Amino acid sequence: MKPEMKILAASGQLGYGIPEEAFRRGVARQPDVIGADMGSIDPGPYCLGSGEMVVAGEGLRRDLRMVLEGAKETGAPLLMGSAGTAGRRSQLDGVVEVVESVAKERGIKLRLATIPADIPKEVVRKHLRAGDIEPCGTVPALTEEELDRATGIVAQMGVEPFQRAIEMGAEVVIAGRACDTSMFAAIPLMKGYDKGLTMHMAKLIECASACADPGGRDASMGVMGDGYFVVESMHPRQRCTPVSVAAHALYEQSDPFQLEEPGGIIDLAESRYEQIDERRVRVTGSVWRPSSRYCVKLEGARHTGFRYLAMGGIRDPRMIAATDSVAEETRQIVSRTFVGSIDPSDYTLTFRIYGKDAVLGPVEPTPSMAQAHEIFVLIDVVGRTELIAKSVCGVAKQFFLHLRYPGILCTSGNIAHPFSPDVLAAGAVYEFNIYHLMPAGDPCALFPIQMRTIGG
Amino acid sequence: MARLDEIAIVIRSKNAGPFCLTLDVLFADEASYRRVVAAQAITAEKMAALYRQPIGNVQVYHHPIALAMKVSIVRSVPAGSLADTDLYGAQQHVPLYPIEIA
Numbered sequence: 001m002k003p004e005m006k007i008l009a010a011s012g013q014l015g016y017g018i019p020e021e022a023f024r025r026g027v028a029r030q031p032d033v034i035g036a037d038m039g040s041i042d043p044g045p046y047c048l049g050s051g052e053m054v055v056a057g058e059g060l061r062r063d064l065r066m067v068l069e070g071a072k073e074t075g076a077p078l079l080m081g082s083a084g085t086a087g088r089r090s091q092l093d094g095v096v097e098v099v100e101s102v103a104k105e106r107g108i109k110l111r112l113a114t115i116p117a118d119i120p121k122e123v124v125r126k127h128l129r130a131g132d133i134e135p136c137g138t139v140p141a142l143t144e145e146e147l148d149r150a151t152g153i154v155a156q157m158g159v160e161p162f163q164r165a166i167e168m169g170a171e172v173v174i175a176g177r178a179c180d181t182s183m184f185a186a187i188p189l190m191k192g193y194d195k196g197l198t199m200h201m202a203k204l205i206e207c208a209s210a211c212a213d214p215g216g217r218d219a220s221m222g223v224m225g226d227g228y229f230v231v232e233s234m235h236p237r238q239r240c241t242p243v244s245v246a247a248h249a250l251y252e253q254s255d256p257f258q259l260e261e262p263g264g265i266i267d268l269a270e271s272r273y274e275q276i277d278e279r280r281v282r283v284t285g286s287v288w289r290p291s292s293r294y295c296v297k298l299e300g301a302r303h304t305g306f307r308y309l310a311m312g313g314i315r316d317p318r319m320i321a322a323t324d325s326v327a328e329e330t331r332q333i334v335s336r337t338f339v340g341s342i343d344p345s346d347y348t349l350t351f352r353i354y355g356k357d358a359v360l361g362p363v364e365p366t367p368s369m370a371q372a373h374e375i376f377v378l379i380d381v382v383g384r385t386e387l388i389a390k391s392v393c394g395v396a397k398q399f400f401l402h403l404r405y406p407g408i409l410c411t412s413g414n415i416a417h418p419f420s421p422d423v424l425a426a427g428a429v430y431e432f433n434i435y436h437l438m439p440a441g442d443p444c445a446l447f448p449i450q451m452r453t454i455g456g
Numbered sequence: 457m458a459r460l461d462e463i464a465i466v467i468r469s470k471n472a473g474p475f476c477l478t479l480d481v482l483f484a485d486e487a488s489y490r491r492v493v494a495a496q497a498i499t500a501e502k503m504a505a506l507y508r509q510p511i512g513n514v515q516v517y518h519h520p521i522a523l524a525m526k527v528s529i530v531r532s533v534p535a536g537s538l539a540d541t542d543l544y545g546a547q548q549h550v551p552l553y554p555i556e557i558a
Contacts, residue, residue, distance in 0.1 A: 041474060044536035044543050138513065138530040139475050247522035250480045254472040254528040256519055273521060304538065348538050359547050362532070363507055365554075382538055431537045432474045 002226040005191060007184050008234075009205035009220050010036040010067050014080060015055030018063045022209070022218035022234035027070040029221065029234075034071050035183035036063075037206050038095070039082025041299055042252075048086035049151045049301030049430025053094040055085060060095070065102045071172060072108050078172045079162055079183035086299075087154050087177025089118045096174055100454050109456025110172050113165035115447050117154045117176030119298060119438075121147055123446070127438050134437045136297055137254070146433045150300040153434060157296065158262035160443035162186035168451055175447070177299065179261060180206040184222065193224045195288035199266045201229040203259060204248055204283075211248035212238035232280045240281040242273035262297075262443065264290040293439050296446065300434025305347075306386040307426035308393035310379040310400075312415040319414045320355075320369050322405035323377065326414065327351040330399045337395050346385075347392045351400075352378040377415060382429050393423050460497070461553040463488050469549035472528060474535040477545045479503075479527040479552060489523040495557045503527045506551050 008031035011018045015038060027034075038055075039047075047054050071078035084091020096114055103110060124147055127133050133142050154177035163186045165173045175182070184202035189195060201222040204211045209218040211231060218235035231240050249256045249268055259266040270285040314320055331349060338344075355375030357364035369375060379396050383389030401413050440446055461467060466482035481498065483489040492498065504511040513530035533539040542548055 042471060042535075042544055045474075046536070137473060137475050242521065243523055246519065247480075247482055247524050250478075250482075250519065250522060250524055250526050252470050252472050252478070254476045254478055254515070256517055256522070256524075256526055271521075350538070352541070359541055360550065361541050363548070363551060365551055429538070432534050435473065435475060 005188055005224045006031040007033045007222045009208055012037050012207040014038045014063045015060040018066055019218045026219040026234040031076050033187045034076045035079045037180045039085040039087050045301035045430040045432045051088040051090040051152055053084050061098055064098055081175045081178030081183045083174055087117050088152050089116045092176045103455025111169050112454050113170035113173045114450050115161050115175040117157055119153045119155050132439050136435050136437050139435045142436050149302040151303050153300040155296040155298050157447045158443050159186040161447040163190050164444050165449050188224045196286040197229050200286035204231050209233035209238050211245050212240050213244040228282050228284045230280050230282050239279045245281045246273050263294040264288055295437040296440045298434050298436050298438050301430040302433045304429045304431050305382045305384050306389045307429050308381050308389040309424045309426050310393055310397035312417040314375050314415055316410055318407050320375055326403050326405055333399045334396050342388055346388050347383040350380040457556050460555040467549050467552050469545050471535050471545040475531050477529045477531050479549055481525045483523045492557055497555050497557050498525050
């Protein structure tokens with residue numbers, strides 16, 4: 001019989017405020033590993049393309065202080081992945097800077113491993129030319145042109161770079177982009193726990209207590225045993241139930257039974273969930289199915305342009321009824337205004353009409369403003385340059401504001417702007433252009449590990 | 457007859473990666489789950505029509521242990537692209553509410 005091993009998941013989004021009580025309760029249980037996920041692709045292409053820190057300030061510092069002290073208190077290794085949201089090098093460096101400062105402030109001396117996940121374009125190009133880059137799902141095939149346009153490319157690392165860092169003596173590991181399972185599965189797998197169960201456990205606790213009822217953001221614990229694992233929220237009023245735990249496999253996953261990971265699939269088709277007491281569920285039957293080759297998922301974004309916005313409300317029922325035609329006429333005027341100066345391919349102009357179909361778009365079952373007494377219009381312009389975006393947005397705003405329409409009574413302005421200036425810069429715009437699988441012969445080769453001692 | 461939003465306890469949408477939208481419908485008890493499955497109101501054909509996608513872009517899953525149904529649909533545009541309306545895909549579930557269940 002293997003002894004049990006306790007893995008504490010501090011947070012699904014470190015830097016956004018770890019609930020303290022539940023985390024302390026987890027630390028008091030003397031976990032063997034503390035893990036935290038810091039990122040996701042969900043906040044969109046800006047975080048990846050710009051490389052800017054998305055989390056920062058006291059929220060990040062407080063959370064890092066909490067997990068570092070938890071690790072010091074228990075002696076458990078601390079593993080963190082997807083530093084700074086997208087897991088770019090610049091974001092990893094930003095997080096490491098805060099960790100160093102906290103360690104110094106608290107007199108905590110430790111061996112730190114950092115593992116960047118940025119992938120050089122030439123590595124991707126070599127595979128692309130060899131024809132072994134595949135789309136991940138329904139995504140256009142990658143071209144060299146798109147590869148060249150990418151401003152940031154990362155790959156999701158598996159458990160192996162974390163394991164190597166631990167073998168090298170790391171007490172704290174901070175990684176760039178990583179699979180959300182890697183931090184929680186790396187050490188139990190080194191100790192020989194079943195891979196299907198370990199990966200399933202990791203998948204459940206990486207979102208903290210989202211797998212409980214009611215779901216929350218509190219720390220949760222996975223306990224690995226011989227042929228099973230047990231999952232539990234560290235919040236006393238959150239129960240894990242067979243339904244809540246089974247249902248978590250649905251969350252943000254396209255297929256709830258086959259979860260793709262580097263080197264294989266977690267197969268949950270035969271997983272069994274058993275309530276062992278009021279708040280804990282035991283899971284058995286999850287199976288690891290290795291794939292024929294080890295691939296990592298690449299994520300990349302390109303810089304598309306710059307955004308300017310004008311926005312406001314419409315209260316006049318006559319203008320509400322005319323909004324679509326005023327928007328269309330404005331679009332034509334803008335295009336005529338810039339003939340010979342700004343090429344139509346250098347900008348996109350989108351009227352987002354809230355109150356009609358701005359959220360569901362063509363899927364909207366009731367794209368009518370007949371019942372609306374007030375609507376909101378967002379004039380969204382993305383231009384190749386800031387100046388193009390600003391010019392187009394300004395002209396569009398002005399014509400939309402003052403265009404005459406049939407039946408008009410109010411000849412002084414069609415839209416109520418809440419702000420001055422009424423044309424607002426919204427910064428650089430990025431779009432995803434790489435979401436592909438790339439083979440990795442050695443799962444560690446793409447992710448160089450740097451060791452050092454900090455604090456003390 | 458009853459509407460889906462009168463039977464389910466969770467109806468939600470979210471991205472599953474930037475190129476896929478996934479819709480989850482959860483039930484409080486097995487009877488409700490069985491009723492909706494039996495009514496065949498959530499099928500790939502019907503979801504493809506509702507979300508205006510070719511049927512090949514739609515997958516429907518039944519999860520009896522989780523008392524849940526899942527619909528995964530290729531996003532019409534990637535999350536965060538210029539034509540996107542919903543970065544997290546968090547408000548795309550509403551067309552499911554009025555589905556009539558026998």
